Amino acid sequence: MTINMHPSMGLKDSIEQRRAARSFRSDPIPDAALVEILRLGVRAPSGYNLQPWRFVVVRETENKERLKACAFNQRQVSEAPVVLICCGDRRVAEPDYIESVIKLGAEAGAVNEAYADVMRQKIPALFENHPCFQHVEAWTNRHTMLAVAHLMIVAKSYGVDSCPMEGFVSDQVKEAFQIPAEVDVCCLLALGYVAEPFKPYGGRFEIDQVFFGESYEQPLTL
Numbered sequence: 001m002t003i004n005m006h007p008s009m010g011l012k013d014s015i016e017q018r019r020a021a022r023s024f025r026s027d028p029i030p031d032a033a034l035v036e037i038l039r040l041g042v043r044a045p046s047g048y049n050l051q052p053w054r055f056v057v058v059r060e061t062e063n064k065e066r067l068k069a070c071a072f073n074q075r076q077v078s079e080a081p082v083v084l085i086c087c088g089d090r091r092v093a094e095p096d097y098i099e100s101v102i103k104l105g106a107e108a109g110a111v112n113e114a115y116a117d118v119m120r121q122k123i124p125a126l127f128e129n130h131p132c133f134q135h136v137e138a139w140t141n142r143h144t145m146l147a148v149a150h151l152m153i154v155a156k157s158y159g160v161d162s163c164p165m166e167g168f169v170s171d172q173v174k175e176a177f178q179i180p181a182e183v184d185v186c187c188l189l190a191l192g193y194v195a196e197p198f199k200p201y202g203g204r205f206e207i208d209q210v211f212f213g214e215s216y217e218q219p220l221t222l
C-alpha cells in the first residue's frame with residue numbers, strides 16, 4: 001500500500017474517483033497529509049468570510065467507539081483512523097467574533113476600515129432579520145457542508161477515502177463530545193483508506209435533469 005504525502009491525483013480524477021467508503025483499513029493518515037487536507041478543506045468560501053465551520057477530530061479508539069454508539073453503530077466510525085464531527089457555530093454574529101474576522105481580513109489586506117464598519121452593521125442584521133435563510137441551522141449547514149465537500153475532494157487527491165454521514169443522533173453526539181448548544185452538528189466525515197471494494201457506482205442524473213435554463217424546469221441548451 002502506498003500512502004501519499006503529496007497530492008497524487010488531479011482535481012478531475014479526485015472528483016470522479018471519490019466514493020463513499022463503507023470500510024476502512026486501520027492504517028493511519030500521515031500527519032503531514034492530514035494537516036494539508038484540513039488546511040485546504042477550509043479554503044471553502046463563506047458569507048462575509050465568517051467561516052462558521054468547526055471540526056472535532058476524533059482519532060482515539062475509545063472516542064470513536066463512543067461516536068459510533070451515537071451513529072447507529074456504523075462500522076466506518078470505528079474503522080476509519082480519523083472521523084471529523086463537522087459542526088457549524090451559530091455564534092459568528094457576536095461582536096468579538098466579527099472583530100476577529102475583520103482583523104484576519106485587515107492583516108491580509110482585504111478589509112479596510114470602511115468595509116469593517118459594513119461588516120459590523122450588516123452581519124448582526126443578517127442574523128437578526130435572516131432574509132437569506134429561514135433557520136440559522138440552514139445557514140450553518142450551508143457553510144459547513146461546503147467545507148466538507150472540499151475536504152472530501154482534497155482528501156481523495158491525497159489518496160485518502162472518505163464517508164460523509166448523516167446517520168447519527170445529534171443530541172447524543174453533542175452531549176458525548178461537549179458541543180455547545182449554539183453549535184449544530186452537520187455531519188460526520190470518516191477519513192482513511194478503503195478496505196473493501198466500493199459499492200457499485202449509483203450513477204448521477206444527466207445534466208439536463210438537474211440543470212435548468214433561466215427558470216426552473218426550463219430546458220438548458222449548451
Ligand SMILES: Cc1cc2nc3c(=O)[nH]c(=O)nc-3n(C[C@H](O)[C@H](O)[C@H](O)COP(=O)(O)O)c2cc1C
Nearest residue numbers: 018019020021022074163164165166167168187202
Ligand atoms: C449528507 C450525506 C449524508 C450521508 N450519510 C451517510 C451515512 O450515514 N452512512 C453512509 O454509509 N453513507 C452516507 N452517505 C453516503 C451516500 O450514501 C453516498 O454518497 C451516495 O450513496 C452516493 O455514493 P458515492 O458518494 O459513492 O458516489 C451520505 C452522503 C451525504 C452527502
